[in-house]
Amino acid sequence: MDIRFRKYSWQLAPASVRDIRERVFIREQKVPPELEWDQTDEIADHYLAVLPDNTPAGVARLFSTLEETGHIGRMAILPEHRGSGIGEALLRHLIQESAGRFSELRLSAQEHAIPFYQRSGFHVCSDVYDDAGIPHYDMRCLAPELAAQALTTVDHPMILGMDSDSWLFNSEHRLVALMDSVVGQAGQRIWLYDRLLSHDLYDRHRFRELISTLARRHRLSEVRLLIHDDKPLVKRRHRLVELMRRLPSRMELRLVNTDYPVANQPFALVDREGVVYRHDFDKPEGFAKFSDGGRVKLLSEDFQRMWDAARPSVELRELPL
Numbered sequence: 090m091d092i093r094f095r096k097y098s099w100q101l102a103p104a105s106v107r108d109i110r111e112r113v114f115i116r117e118q119k120v121p122p123e124l125e126w127d128q129t130d131e132i133a134d135h136y137l138a139v140l141p142d143n144t145p146a147g148v149a150r151l152f153s154t155l156e157e158t159g160h161i162g163r164m165a166i167l168p169e170h171r172g173s174g175i176g177e178a179l180l181r182h183l184i185q186e187s188a189g190r191f192s193e194l195r196l197s198a199q200e201h202a203i204p205f206y207q208r209s210g211f212h213v214c215s216d217v218y219d220d221a222g223i224p225h226y227d228m229r230c231l232a233p234e235l236a237a238q239a240l241t242t243v244d245h246p247m248i249l250g251m252d253s254d255s256w257l258f259n260s261e262h263r264l265v266a267l268m269d270s271v272v273g274q275a276g277q278r279i280w281l282y283d284r285l286l287s288h289d290l291y292d293r294h295r296f297r298e299l300i301s302t303l304a305r306r307h308r309l310s311e312v313r314l315l316i317h318d319d320k321p322l323v324k325r326r327h328r329l330v331e332l333m334r335r336l337p338s339r340m341e342l343r344l345v346n347t348d349y350p351v352a353n354q355p356f357a358l359v360d361r362e363g364v365v366y367r368h369d370f371d372k373p374e375g376f377a378k379f380s381d382g383g384r385v386k387l388l389s390e391d392f393q394r395m396w397d398a399a400r401p402s403v404e405l406r407e408l409p410l
Contacts, residue, residue, distance in 0.1 A: 092146070092178045095137045096186075099130045105145035106135050113165035120221040129162070134186075138166075138179045146170040147179050151186065159191035159233070180209050181240050184230070188237035192266070193295075194230040199223055210236035210246040212274050214302075231273050231295075232266035249274040250362045252379040259374045261289060264367075267377040269295060271363040274379075275303045278311040280392050283355040284370040285318055286329060297328040304332070304339040314342040315395060317351075319402045330405060343399035351395055358385050358392065 097106065114120040133152035139145055147166035153159050161183050166176045187194050197220060198206050203213060206228050215227035230236050235256070236246050245251035247270045258264045268290065272279055279300065286292070303310050314329065319342070322330050333340040345351045354375075357365040364385050367375035378384060 091141050092175055093139050093141075094179065094182045095139065097135045097137065099133065099135060102135045103137070103145075106137055106148050109145060109148045109165055109167060110163055112167065114163070117168070118221075118223065120223075124221050125163075133162075136179065136183065138175055138182075140170075146175050149179055149183060151183055153191065157192040159187045159194045161194060161196040164196075176205065177209065180206070181237075184209060184233055184240065185237045188234040191233055192231075194233045196228050197225045198228045199225055203228070207245050207248050207251065209240060210248065212248055214273070229273070231270045235263070235266055235270075247271075247379055249360065249379050253381070254379075256377040256379075257375075258377065261373040264365075264373040264375070265290065265293075268357065268365050269299060271359050271365050271377055271379065272296070272303075272357065273299045274363065275299075275359045276306075277303075277309060277360055278313075278358075279303060280311075280313045280315070280358040280389065282315045282352060282357075282392055282395070284316065285321055286314065286316055286327060288325075288327070291329055292327050294328070297332055300329065300340075301332055301336075304336045310339050312340040313392075313396060314340070315345060315392065315399060316342065317345055317347075319344060319405055322402075322405060333405075342402055342405060343396060344402055345395055346398040346400060349395070349398040352391055356388055356392075358388055361385055364388060 097103070110125060114125050115122055129152055130150070133150040136149050136151065137145055138147040147164070147170065149164040150162050151159055161180070164176070164179065184194065194211070196206065196211065198211070200217065203226060210230045211228040213226050214229045217224050217226055219225070232247060239246040243252060243254050247256070249271070256267050258267055300312055304312050314333070333342060355367045355370055361382055362380050362385060363378065364381055365375070365377045367373070
């Protein structure tokens, strides 16, 4: 079906934008009107999906509260047009619109809609909560630019345990996006092996927040950092070092013992499925996999052998908080 999309400000939006939201959210889902209409409408871009004969079929809005984070909301398809792919086409149009504009996309999904959003690269990032009497989950896409490029070729792009494609990278920008997308979905463990905790890759606010979220999630959370050299960490207050000092039971850093065999390539392992593998310590070249249990198992065995022979960092232990 040939669906077209029109973008409006709230002031210039046709009545059909408001009518569709009123019919779906207020009448059908019983959302109180005072919750449906909010000040965000004034700052959002509003998208209207229309059929070839110009019949309005669905709406959504896109806005930003932080410079690099976009929010998708108020997505609604009229009942008579559901099941025909209009909702997916509208969502993917919004992702395309966000590519290159935002480094992160967020939305609030009703529980039954989670699989729908996962097919376009969004993963759950919160516990369930109530919104207008309806169970919701926060979902996000940490690499909308990459998702936009893969929407027609990859099922469930960048979703842990679902996407079996290999994502190649040969630039720091793409490496960072894939690293965050894998790490951001960790449910229990992150094992990271590198020569250094380089500041460009690991000493970033978003990466720290992703690690912190896992470390604080539950008592079985585990973050292991295995490196060759801790001297650069002593010279400046690395975000991960500060976090480790505050969560010593959930995060641990060790230095490899070079008297034993060590891997020549750095990697990050997330739960039992996710891996980011670089071919060289000094180059942003390699691949990420979101569903590769066999490779993760083999690398986990290598990591465990190095970890068992490694020693704690005396220098970091003696740093003041």
